Amino acid sequence: MPIRLIAVDMDGTFLNSRKSYNKERFDKLYQRMVEKDIRFVVASGNQYYQLRSFFPEIQNDIAFVAENGAYVVDRNKELSVGEMSAETIEKVLKIFRDLNAYPQLVVCGKNSAYVDLSASDYFYEKTREYYHRLKRVASFSGIEDTIFKFTANFQEAELPELLEHFRKEVGDVVSPVSSGHGSIDFIIPGLHKASGIQLLQKEWHISDEETAAFGDSGNDIEMLQHVAYSFAMANAAEPVKQAAKYLTASNNEDGVLVAMERLLEME
Known part of the structure; x- marks a missing residue:
């Protein structure tokens, strides 16, 4: 065929x-x-x-x-x-707040991607290589956009343990998957x-x-x-x-x- x-x-x-x-x-x-x-x-x-x-x-x-x-x-x-519910967004944000990991989090929306003001200039510029539309925000809560993914960067050696942790904590509302080079994507199930x-x-x-x-x-x-x-x-x-x-x-x-x-x- x-x-x-x-x-x-x-x-x-x-x-x-x-x-x-x-x-x-x-x-x-x-x-x-x-x-x-x-x-x-x-x-x-x-x-x-x-x-x-x-x-x-x-x-x-x-x-x-x-x-x-x-x-x-x-x-x-x-x-x-796709679109994540407000409840899902808040649940994922909470786990990153608890990990103090906002500086390495990217919130991905239809109109733009977003990073926290606490993110370094280096992280912002590296992220721009993958997200041509990127904005800094003072708060991830209340972003006026259709949000359909989160992504975060970690050390490669940490990934297996972190993936297990994320699947346990938020696996009921998002699917954490490795996307290469130390990145984990949190996607809408299905x-x-x-x-x-x-x-x-x-x-x-x-x-x-x-x-x-x-x-x-x-x-x-x-x-x-x-x-x-x-x-x-x-x-x-x-x-x-x-x-x-x-x-x-x-x-x-x-x-x-x-x-x-x-x-x-x-x-």
Whole structure:
């Protein structure tokens, strides 16, 4: 059965360690995809506005599963917008207050992302790399926006213990998942990259057997388990490799583009 949809994670997957990709090589592949009516989907935990910036020429022609599935947009048309309840937001904020971790917390909304005034200038500037719309706020409570995700950065060695702690404390209202490089995302249960892909598949009448996906981190696992052609990067975390059916080269070796070429040849 021919491939009709290819979904890619960005950091650690489509993007190399310099936060770029082989544009000339991808452009040639994308033209072949257009000719074959194969959809290209960017599926990432990052902000929609940041993701668009990587594809200036085609950003209005492709689909985005942003914020780990909370915001799904197809050719500038919103298909799904998740929203956390006020009770959920306050419960998550409380656990960060108790940890004294406000300086490393990002609250992700539809219109912007937000960091506390206590966050360092360094943290603010690093966060701007992933959230092109970012504001400092005196209080996270009462932000007038549709909130669909929290994210926070920790030491890599702390992640297993912290994930267990967060799942115990707030796992009934949000799903804490590792998103790579020491980050933990707190997402709306049931809204993840796989749910976003499913929504697009339904919209386009594309089956799981006609879909390929690429990832490297814990927040890619549902997506990789969902599709027939699932690829883990050579640099992926071990649980991600176990979830995928296939392995490709690392993100610094154009691993996604290498596999895409093979998928198109398979056509």
